[in-house]
Amino acid sequence: MEKIAALRCVECGKAFREDEAMYTCPSCGTRPDGGWGILDVEYDYERQARLFHKDHLQRAERNIWRYLPILPLADNAKLPSLQIGWTPIMEFPELARRWGIANLYLKDDGRLPTGSFKDRASAVGTAKAVELGFDTICCASTGNAASSLAGFSANLGLRSYIFVPAHAPEGKVAQLRIFKSNVLLVEGTYDEAYYLCQEAAEAFGWYNRNCAINPYLIEGKKTAGLEAAEQMAGKIPDWVSVAVGDGCTIAGIWKGFVEMKRFGIIDKLPRLLGVQAEGAQPIFEAFHAGDETVRPRRPETLADSIAVGQPRNQTKALRAIRESGGAMVAVSDEEILSAMYELAQKTGVFGEPAGVTGIAGLLRAITDETVKSTETVLHIVSGNGLKDVRSAQRACPDARRINVSLDDVRAIVAADGPRPA
Ligand SMILES: *Cc1c(COP(=O)(O)O)cnc(C)c1O
Ligand SMILES: [Zn+2]
Numbered sequence: 001m002e003k004i005a006a007l008r009c010v011e012c013g014k015a016f017r018e019d020e021a022m023y024t025c026p027s028c029g030t031r032p033d034g035g036w037g038i039l040d041v042e043y044d045y046e047r048q049a050r051l052f053h054k055d056h057l058q059r060a061e062r063n064i065w066r067y068l069p070i071l072p073l074a075d076n077a078k079l080p081s082l083q084i085g086w087t088p089i090m091e092f093p094e095l096a097r098r099w100g101i102a103n104l105y106l107k108d109d110g111r112l113p114t115g116s117f118k119d120r121a122s123a124v125g126t127a128k129a130v131e132l133g134f135d136t137i138c139c140a141s142t143g144n145a146a147s148s149l150a151g152f153s154a155n156l157g158l159r160s161y162i163f164v165p166a167h168a169p170e171g172k173v174a175q176l177r178i179f180k181s182n183v184l185l186v187e188g189t190y191d192e193a194y195y196l197c198q199e200a201a202e203a204f205g206w207y208n209r210n211c212a213i214n215p216y217l218i219e220g221k222k223t224a225g226l227e228a229a230e231q232m233a234g235k236i237p238d239w240v241s242v243a244v245g246d247g248c249t250i251a252g253i254w255k256g257f258v259e260m261k262r263f264g265i266i267d268k269l270p271r272l273l274g275v276q277a278e279g280a281q282p283i284f285e286a287f288h289a290g291d292e293t294v295r296p297r298r299p300e301t302l303a304d305s306i307a308v309g310q311p312r313n314q315t316k317a318l319r320a321i322r323e324s325g326g327a328m329v330a331v332s333d334e335e336i337l338s339a340m341y342e343l344a345q346k347t348g349v350f351g352e353p354a355g356v357t358g359i360a361g362l363l364r365a366i367t368d369e370t371v372k373s374t375e376t377v378l379h380i381v382s383g384n385g386l387k388d389v390r391s392a393q394r395a396c397p398d399a400r401r402i403n404v405s406l407d408d409v410r411a412i413v414a415a416d417g418p419r420p421a
Contacts, residue, residue: 003048004072007039007215010315015042023213036312039215041072045262052263057230062086064120064223070259071124071223072216078130080155082113084123085223089231089378095346096377100366103376105237106349107228110384114175116305116355117224117249117382118148124220125209126152134207135159140190140197143168144305144383146183147175149209154179161206163193169304169388189299191310211248212312218252225256228378229266236266238375241273241358241365243382244283244328245306247317250274253380254320270378272326273371274317275361277301277333283311287318287328302333302391305354305383327370329361336360337395340385350385350392358382 006015009025020026021039028037052069060066064085068075089107096104112119118141126149129137139149140163153160160181164173165188176183186193194210201208211217229236240257244250250272260266276284279300286294294314299307311317321328331339336353339360344350351359358379365371385392402408 001072001074003043003069005042005044008042010038010040010319011036023208023215036213036315038213038313038316040316041215041219043070049263054265057265064123064220064227067223067226070226072219073124073127074131077127078156079127080123080152082119082123082152082155084112084119085227087111087227089228090347090349092347099363100373101371101377102374103237105232105376105378106347106381107224107231107378108349108381109224110349110351110355110381114144114148114151115384115387116144116148116352117221117380118144119152120223121145121211121217121220121248121252122148122152122209125149125207125214125217126156126158128216129158129207129209130156132207134205136161136204136206137209138162138197138201138206139209140164140186140194143172144387145209145211146181147172147179147387150176150179150181153181161197161200163197163200165190165193167304169390171387171389172304175387190308191296191299212246218248218255218313218316221249221252222256222259224249224380225253225258226260227256228253228380229257229260232378233260233266235376236268237270237378239273239326239362239365239371239377240270240380241275241362241377242380243303243306243354243357243361244274244276244311244317245280245308245354246311247283247313249380249382251313251316251320254324269324272321272324273358273361273365273377274321274326274328275358276328276330277303277306277336277357278330279333280307280309281330282309283314283317284328284330286314287321292318301336301353302394303336303353303357304388305352306357327365329364329370331357331360331364335364337391339363340392341395344385349381351381352383352385352388353391355381355383355385 025037138161282294296310
């Protein structure tokens with residue numbers, strides 16, 4: 001494909017043609033000791049600048065395909081018909097004031113077709129599978145990548161095999177079943193499911209959608225950064241906060257912003273606030289230790305979407321956060337639940353645990369003055385709260401039960417105190 005200049009290994013720096021490497025670097029491979037050989041797609045930016053400019057954006061449709069000149073798909077690729085991208089950015093100045101920052105913006109990716117940020121990656125991944133002539137695609141996922149892949153496979157008529165840890169939230173598993181994916185509930189962790197999926201892809205000739213190793217998936221994720229940059233041009237936030245599991249999301253968002261600067265659409269870059277759960281914080285630890293690679297851990301957090309013990313996009317993620325002059329925070333499950341309730345009741349935006357982990361992290365970062373009172377913050381709500389109702393129910397008090405009696409209602413209204421002014 002002419003627009004792709006190279007696939008470059010983030011470890012050894014070698015460049016490959018598309019037909020030389022399907023997933024990871026042929027020299028580095030993927031080694032569990034930390035050398036992952038993840039590839040990054042480099043475009044012929046000079047060539048693409050002729051196609052990708054302000055006029056093009058003015059005319060283009062409001063979905064991720066407006067970025068096709070810098071996505072790794074053929075210009076005439078068969079694309080999914082679901083509406084992907086251009087999710088709204090909303091502003092909450094009063095909540096920002098209460099929290100002690102200059103402004104708060106939310107980009108609600110819980111509104112994407114299957115309810116999570118992962119739809120950006122699946123849209124590109126499934127289109128790539130079709131382009132490469134595969135009839136079956138697979139992934140291992142803690143939930144959202146799976147339900148997303150299942151939905152996009154249904155849309156494009158691909159067969160999908162999905163390896164999910166047996167403890168995934170019911171809402172996400174229901175999505176897999178309704179989209180008629182071949183679901184394999186693995187009695188093990190995400191990391192174990194991941195290796196099994198990789199072996200199966202090799203054994204049966206399936207296309208492997210795992211973001212961790214598939215260089216094209218992160219290109220889908222970068223559309224969140226491209227979009228946010230475009231939507232906020234002229235008022236680029238000081239910070240962008242988002243949850244970090246494998247690291248592919250935050251690295252993708254960064255790449256999107258960087259490309260928009262490169263094309264002259266924006267003139268300023270935000271700093272990244274990466275947030276992990278305390279029970280799954282290997283990237284947080286590496287960041288603070290000044291290390292390039294992470295030490296794997298057994299993950300333990302209710303934020304299932306970021307329960308990753310062995311992140312594979314650690315290099316891209318650590319580089320992105322450092323390059324941005326950003327910061328990393330880790331928060332407890334209690335802080336995540338409390339952020340979920342706080343955000344929903346103050347904004348009407350209902351995120352799943354990983355979808356609001358960045359908010360919990362932001363509150364920490366405000367307290368320790370990493371984020372200053374004069375600064376603005378964009379948080380990406382990366383998943384819809386309805387995917388994991390059990391966590392939501394843990395996050396807020398029970399509803400009150402009454403008889404069919406106005407007196408019962410009266411007693412409750414009296415107990416609730418005066419009306420809001
Ligand atoms: C996958 C996911 C993340 C984190 O993305 P990584 O690429 O694993 O870092 C955050 N939030 C939600 C809702 C997700 O599904
Ligand atoms: Zn390499």
